[in-house]
Every structure is written in structure tokens, then in C-alpha cells.
Amino acid sequence: MSVRLATLISAALALPAFAEVPIAQKDSKWYTDAEAVIAAREAIAPNTKRAKxxxxxxxxxxxxxxxxxxxxxxxxxxxxxxxxxxxxxxxxxxxxxxxxxxxxxxxxxxxxxxxxxxxxxxxxxxxxxxxxxxxxxxxxxxxxxxxxxxxxxxxxxxxxxxxxxxxxxxxxxxxxxxxxxxxxxxxxxxxxxxxxxxxxxxxxxxxxxxxxxxxxxxxxxxxxxxxxxxxxxxxxxxxxxxxxxxxxxxxxxxxxxxxxxxxxxxxxxxxxxxxxxxxxxxxxxxxxxxxxxxxxxxxxxxxxxxxxxxxxxxxxxxxxxxxxxxxxxxxxxxxxxxxxxxxxxxxxxxxxxxxxxxxxxxxxxxGLEFNGYCGRGTPITGLCYDVADNGNEHAETFAQGLDGKPFTVAGYMNGPGSVMVGEEGANDWTGTRKVPTQEEATHIDYLQDALVPLPSESxxxxxxxxxxxxxxxxxxxxxxxxxxxxxxxxxxxxxx
Ligand SMILES: [Zn+2]
Known part of the structure; x- marks a missing residue:
């Protein structure tokens, strides 16, 4: 055994078994909920019976x-x-x-x-x-x-x-x-x-x-x-x-x-x-x-x-x-x-x-994805609201692209919602991004922003x-x- 390895082992053995530093966040609901998850997972036992x-x-x-x-x-x-x-x-x-x-x-x-x-x-x-x-x-x-x-x-x-x-x-x-x-x-x-x-x-x-x-x-x-x-x-x-x-x-x-x-x-x-x-x-x-x-x-x-x-x-x-x-x-x-x-x-x-x-x-x-630093509570089918600096719920302002337009929380890599489709659905690939209202974007028929134009998203x-x-x-x-x-x-x- 090398001297260095022996030193490492003896240092490890000297560590106290439990940390004694007070944990400031131990009464946080996030903390106690997570402790409950660990306790619940410890109770899960594998079932090795025959499945009927x-x-x-x-x-x-x-x-x-x-x-x-x-x-x-x-x-x-x-x-x-x-x-x-x-x-x-x-x-x-x-x-x-x-x-x-x-x-x-x-x-x-x-x-x-x-x-x-x-x-x-x-x-x-x-x-x-x-x-x-x-x-x-x-x-x-x-x-x-x-x-x-x-x-x-x-x-x-x-x-x-x-x-x-x-x-x-x-x-x-x-x-x-x-x-x-x-x-x-x-x-x-x-x-x-x-x-x-x-x-x-x-x-x-x-x-x-x-x-x-x-x-x-x-x-x-x-x-x-x-x-x-x-x-x-x-x-x-x-x-x-x-x-x-x-x-x-x-x-x-x-x-x-x-x-x-x-x-x-x-x-x-x-x-x-x-x-x-x-x-x-x-x-x-x-x-x-x-x-x-x-x-x-x-x-x-x-x-x-x-x-x-x-x-x-x-x-x-x-x-x-x-x-x-x-x-x-x-x-x-x-x-x-x-x-x-x-x-x-x-x-x-x-x-x-x-x-x-x-x-x-x-x-x-x-190929559905979620981007854009949206604040919590942003309607998942709609436009992305900014994260509020304080509190837990989103700001009232929309997150914007460099083009100054808002964007949907979710987007597809390709499909019929392509932003390249031209005016009134023309297949000339001259489209620009839509500017829907939040009400329009959360409509059941709304198509999320997509990139590559395809008749069917893949x-x-x-x-x-x-x-x-x-x-x-x-x-x-x-x-x-x-x-x-x-x-x-x-x-x-x-x-x-
Ligand atoms: Zn399919």
C-alpha cells in the first residue's frame, strides 16, 4: 500500500459518522416532502410472485x-x-x-x-x-x-x-x-x-x-x-x-x-x-x-x-x-x-x-419541446409569460423573441404549425411568426409554433x-x- 493511499484511508476513517451542522431549511415543505418520499421508497419491496x-x-x-x-x-x-x-x-x-x-x-x-x-x-x-x-x-x-x-x-x-x-x-x-x-x-x-x-x-x-x-x-x-x-x-x-x-x-x-x-x-x-x-x-x-x-x-x-x-x-x-x-x-x-x-x-x-x-x-x-424560461402557472398550451422576480407565479409580461413577438410554451421541431408557411397557408415558405393573443393561443384548435414545414409532424x-x-x-x-x-x-x- 502506498503512503498516499494509507493517508487517505486513515483520513476517511476519522470522519464523523453524522454531520452535526444545523440545517437551516429542515422545516421547509420542500425538505419535509422529500424526506417523506425517501421514507415511502424505503418501504417498497420487490414483488417476486407469479403475475396472474x-x-x-x-x-x-x-x-x-x-x-x-x-x-x-x-x-x-x-x-x-x-x-x-x-x-x-x-x-x-x-x-x-x-x-x-x-x-x-x-x-x-x-x-x-x-x-x-x-x-x-x-x-x-x-x-x-x-x-x-x-x-x-x-x-x-x-x-x-x-x-x-x-x-x-x-x-x-x-x-x-x-x-x-x-x-x-x-x-x-x-x-x-x-x-x-x-x-x-x-x-x-x-x-x-x-x-x-x-x-x-x-x-x-x-x-x-x-x-x-x-x-x-x-x-x-x-x-x-x-x-x-x-x-x-x-x-x-x-x-x-x-x-x-x-x-x-x-x-x-x-x-x-x-x-x-x-x-x-x-x-x-x-x-x-x-x-x-x-x-x-x-x-x-x-x-x-x-x-x-x-x-x-x-x-x-x-x-x-x-x-x-x-x-x-x-x-x-x-x-x-x-x-x-x-x-x-x-x-x-x-x-x-x-x-x-x-x-x-x-x-x-x-x-x-x-x-x-x-x-x-x-x-x-x-418532437415536442418546452423552452423559453416561462414563469410558473403559464398556461401550458398558450403563450409563455416571463418568470416573476419574486413570488411563485409568472409575471404578466410575455417572454419575447428577438423579433419582439411572444412565443408558445411548447413547440414542435416540424409539422403543420410551421412558422415558414406563408400568408393564409400559402406554400411559399415566406412565413413569419404569428402573433396570437393568449386567448387564441390557448384555443383547442391552435397549432403550436413549429419549424420545418411538414404536412404531419414526425x-x-x-x-x-x-x-x-x-x-x-x-x-x-x-x-x-x-x-x-x-x-x-x-x-x-x-x-x-
Ligand atoms: Zn404516429
Missing amino acids: NVILFVADGNSLSTQYATRIWMGQKAGGLGDDFVLPQEKLPFVGLSKTYTSNGQTPDSAPTASALNTGIKSRNGTVNIDDAGDFDSCDAAATAGLTTFAEIVTDMGKSVGIVSTARLTHATPAAVFAKSAQRDWEDDSELPPDCAQKDIAAQMVDAADAGIIDLALGGGSRGFFPNGITDENGAAGRRLDRNLVEELKAKGWQYAWNRETTLAADTTKPILGLYGESHMNYEADRPETEPSLTDLTEVAIKSMQGNENGYYLMIEGGRVDHANHAGNMARAVTDGEAFALAIEKALTMVDTEETLVIVTADHGH HSAVDVPIMAAGPWAHLLGGVVEQNVIFHVMLKAVSTE
């Missing part, structure tokens, strides 16, 4: 920044400044980060990311549960490179499987629970190439129902299930060329629901198909009372799943956070984010996390959070590949 049930909540495109905005939005609606509000998913004890890139995409789409959650491996953009040995857009790939899904595995264990989504049931995220498709757009047979060896996604859902793999499906997209020339109870036109899949499922004992009333009245001891609209369901901000909320669907789904004493796998998707972000319209992204949060809150009142693994995550993020490649409670949820820590989430679900249901 798994609920996977996925909000499509719910980047950490979108979840942040939803937090502030809900906190401000509740009358606070917003920042200290805690979303239901933020109360779950275990958090990790999910790396969402795919086998060929630095930036992913929802098909391979949902596949990663349901199969435990990464795959190529645009494909649903297809291994890289099969080509994108190839009719043969599903037969030769189709992957085994978590739903198939737990069905073999005697569990029920349910899907809830505010997007079309044939859209990428719900499709990844039951389908194998070399092209995510092959949602119904009108979109499938002629003589294709694989079936369309809607037809695969009926096959999965026949095989006992899917026991409940509630969401949008009735057009993929009804034939061309038939309109459903909501007046939505079907577009299938071959079969009436709704009549087929009804003939096999499935109940069919088409609005809030028929969904809440459904017999939860039998399989349920709910179809609410031709394409995606409405954004929460536009949802008529006759359409079920995500919370309504979650409640019916869990009641239905709980009828199986062997347990269940339920995937619940807030499908339209993604679409509102694509539209550059953060107000609808946060109102759908709120609907997603309320559905989680409902689910947590209905299940016991001693036996149910609950995971909340996103498939990928969006996904982001940045990691998304994983929040979890229940058996083996403690394994969902650290920065992990997205496909690891499947392996935690598998370990949870199959542990001895």
Missing part, C-alpha cells in the same frame, strides 16, 4: 414531453400552477427508459415498436410481428417469418386476452396483439394485394377470436369489419370486399356494441366486440356523450377479463395522443393524455397490484418512459431496449 394478470397501457406517441404537458395541463385544470401535479402513472413505484429504435429505423413507427412489446424482439419499420428474415410488404413474410406473440403464449396458459384502443382496432398498436402482417396498412382486404398469402389484419382478428386468443376488442375502425355497401349503427360505411366480420363474430357468440350505452350494457361474461366509428374514435376533446370514454372501455374490459380465474393480458391504448401530435395540436394531445391518465387511475382502483403487473409506456415519442427517436407496479415490475429499471418489456411480462406470468 398483465395490463399493458400504451399511449401512442406519448413522449416524456407530452406526458409532462399532460401533467401541467391536469394540474392547472385542478387549480394549481401545474408543475407539482402527479399523474396516476407517475405514482407507480418503478420507472425505466425504453429505447425505441427499430432494426432499421433510428426513428420508429408504431408497428415494430408494438411488435417489440408483444414478441420480445426488434423488427423493421412498417411490419407487425414479422422477423427481419421476412421482407416488408411481402405477402409471403407472415407465413415464413411470423413471430409468436405474448397473447399466444398466455392463451396457452389459459388466460384471456383483451384489446382496447381509441385508434382503429386494426391500427399498428392493437394489431400487434393478434396479427402478423408484412405491411401495417393491410388493415382490411380492400388494402391487401390480390392473391396475397397473408390475410388482412381485421380478418386475422377473427381468426384469433376463433383460436381463443382474443376474447374482447373495443375500439375504432368499423370500416375494416363491415362489407362495402353496409353502414353500421353509427352510419359508418364498411369497405370490405369479402365478408361481414361483425356478423361472423356475432354468430359465434360475440356481443357487438357500437356506442356507450350498448357497451356499458354488455354481458361481461361473454366476448365483446365494440366498434365506435368508421376510422379512429373521436379525440377526447370532440367526443360526443354517446361514445364511450377510454375510462368506460377500460372498466368494461377489466370486468370482462376478471371473469377468467386463470387471469388475463389486457392491452389498453390511448391511440390518439399520437395523432394530435402529428397535427401539431398540443391541446388535443394533452386532452387525450388526460383521458389516458384517467383510464389508468380507474384500472388501479379495480386491480390488485399484488397479482397484476401494470405497465404504462409509449411506443415512441414526438415521431421522435428519443427514449420513452416505462412506469410499472406489481409482480417483477422492479425489473423495469434502467435504460433498456423496448423489447425487454416483453421479457418482464413473460417472466412475471411464468415465474414458478
Whole structure:
């Protein structure tokens, strides 16, 4: 041992075990609240029991920044400044980060990311549960490179499987629970190439129902299930060329629901198909009372799943956070984010996390960001107020750019809200920044400032959070590949 090392060790040993300096701030609420958090975290013990049930909540495109905005939005609606509000998913004890890139995409789409959650491996953009040995857009790939899904595995264990989504049931995220498709757009047979060896996604859902793999499906997209020339109870036109899949499922004992009333009245001891609209369901901000909320669907789904004493796998998707972000319209992204949060809150009142693994995550993020030194209490969807020098709430003056104009708290890197768009939407890229009033900026239809002009704002490649409670949820820590989430679900249901 060197003299220097020996000196260091003896110096360390001489340190007192406890600091005795008086702490001036020890009675601050910030300080005592933080002490309470430490005490609460010390009491969290890993649960290593076998999980009877798994609920996977996925909000499509719910980047950490979108979840942040939803937090502030809900906190401000509740009358606070917003920042200290805690979303239901933020109360779950275990958090990790999910790396969402795919086998060929630095930036992913929802098909391979949902596949990663349901199969435990990464795959190529645009494909649903297809291994890289099969080509994108190839009719043969599903037969030769189709992957085994978590739903198939737990069905073999005697569990029920349910899907809830505010997007079309044939859209990428719900499709990844039951389908194998070399092209995510092959949602119904009108979109499938002629003589294709694989079936369309809607037809695969009926096959999965026949095989006992899917026991409940509630969401949008009735057009993929009804034939061309038939309109459903909501007046939505079907577009299938071959079969009436709704009549087929009804003939096999499935109940069919088409609005809030028929969904809440459904017999939860039998399989349920709910179809609410031709394409995606409405954004929460536009949802008529006759359409079920995500919370309504979650409640019916869990009641239905709980009828199986062997347990269940339920995937619940807030499908339209993604679409509102694509539209550059953060107000609808946060109102759908709120609907997603309320559905989680409902689910947590209905299940016991001693036996149910609950995971909340996103498939990928969006290029939404928050800049500008805004004061607390600034409306999250509106213009940025300056930080006040004293007190806790914002100043009454707007923060300004060098052009002397105010700016929105949130902005997108690209999309339809581009500041480069010319007068009255002209595509001449001569635009200048808008000067809205606070009232205009906080309107539900307002598009946040964006930079690069694109018709649809794009996904982001940045990691998304994983929040979890229940058996083996403690394994969902650290920065992990997205496909690891499947392996935690598998370990949870199959542990001895
Ligand atoms: Zn998207």
C-alpha cells in the first residue's frame, strides 16, 4: 500500500459518522416532502410472485414531453400552477427508459415498436410481428417469418386476452396483439394485394377470436369489419370486399356494441366486440356523450377479463395522443393524455397490484419541446409569460423573441404549425411568426409554433418512459431496449 493511499484511508476513517451542522431549511415543505418520499421508497419491496394478470397501457406517441404537458395541463385544470401535479402513472413505484429504435429505423413507427412489446424482439419499420428474415410488404413474410406473440403464449396458459384502443382496432398498436402482417396498412382486404398469402389484419382478428386468443376488442375502425355497401349503427360505411366480420363474430357468440350505452350494457361474461366509428374514435376533446370514454372501455374490459380465474393480458391504448401530435395540436394531445391518465387511475382502483403487473409506456415519442424560461402557472398550451422576480407565479409580461413577438410554451421541431408557411397557408415558405393573443393561443384548435414545414409532424427517436407496479415490475429499471418489456411480462406470468 502506498503512503498516499494509507493517508487517505486513515483520513476517511476519522470522519464523523453524522454531520452535526444545523440545517437551516429542515422545516421547509420542500425538505419535509422529500424526506417523506425517501421514507415511502424505503418501504417498497420487490414483488417476486407469479403475475396472474398483465395490463399493458400504451399511449401512442406519448413522449416524456407530452406526458409532462399532460401533467401541467391536469394540474392547472385542478387549480394549481401545474408543475407539482402527479399523474396516476407517475405514482407507480418503478420507472425505466425504453429505447425505441427499430432494426432499421433510428426513428420508429408504431408497428415494430408494438411488435417489440408483444414478441420480445426488434423488427423493421412498417411490419407487425414479422422477423427481419421476412421482407416488408411481402405477402409471403407472415407465413415464413411470423413471430409468436405474448397473447399466444398466455392463451396457452389459459388466460384471456383483451384489446382496447381509441385508434382503429386494426391500427399498428392493437394489431400487434393478434396479427402478423408484412405491411401495417393491410388493415382490411380492400388494402391487401390480390392473391396475397397473408390475410388482412381485421380478418386475422377473427381468426384469433376463433383460436381463443382474443376474447374482447373495443375500439375504432368499423370500416375494416363491415362489407362495402353496409353502414353500421353509427352510419359508418364498411369497405370490405369479402365478408361481414361483425356478423361472423356475432354468430359465434360475440356481443357487438357500437356506442356507450350498448357497451356499458354488455354481458361481461361473454366476448365483446365494440366498434365506435368508421376510422379512429373521436379525440377526447370532440367526443360526443354517446361514445364511450377510454375510462368506460377500460372498466368494461377489466370486468370482462376478471371473469377468467386463470387471469388475463389486457392491452389498453390511448391511440390518439399520437395523432394530435402529428397535427401539431398540443391541446388535443394533452386532452387525450388526460383521458389516458384517467383510464389508468380507474384500472388501479379495480386491480390488485399484488397479482397484476401494470405497465404504462409509449411506443415512441414526438418532437415536442418546452423552452423559453416561462414563469410558473403559464398556461401550458398558450403563450409563455416571463418568470416573476419574486413570488411563485409568472409575471404578466410575455417572454419575447428577438423579433419582439411572444412565443408558445411548447413547440414542435416540424409539422403543420410551421412558422415558414406563408400568408393564409400559402406554400411559399415566406412565413413569419404569428402573433396570437393568449386567448387564441390557448384555443383547442391552435397549432403550436413549429419549424420545418411538414404536412404531419414526425415521431421522435428519443427514449420513452416505462412506469410499472406489481409482480417483477422492479425489473423495469434502467435504460433498456423496448423489447425487454416483453421479457418482464413473460417472466412475471411464468415465474414458478
Ligand atoms: Zn404516429
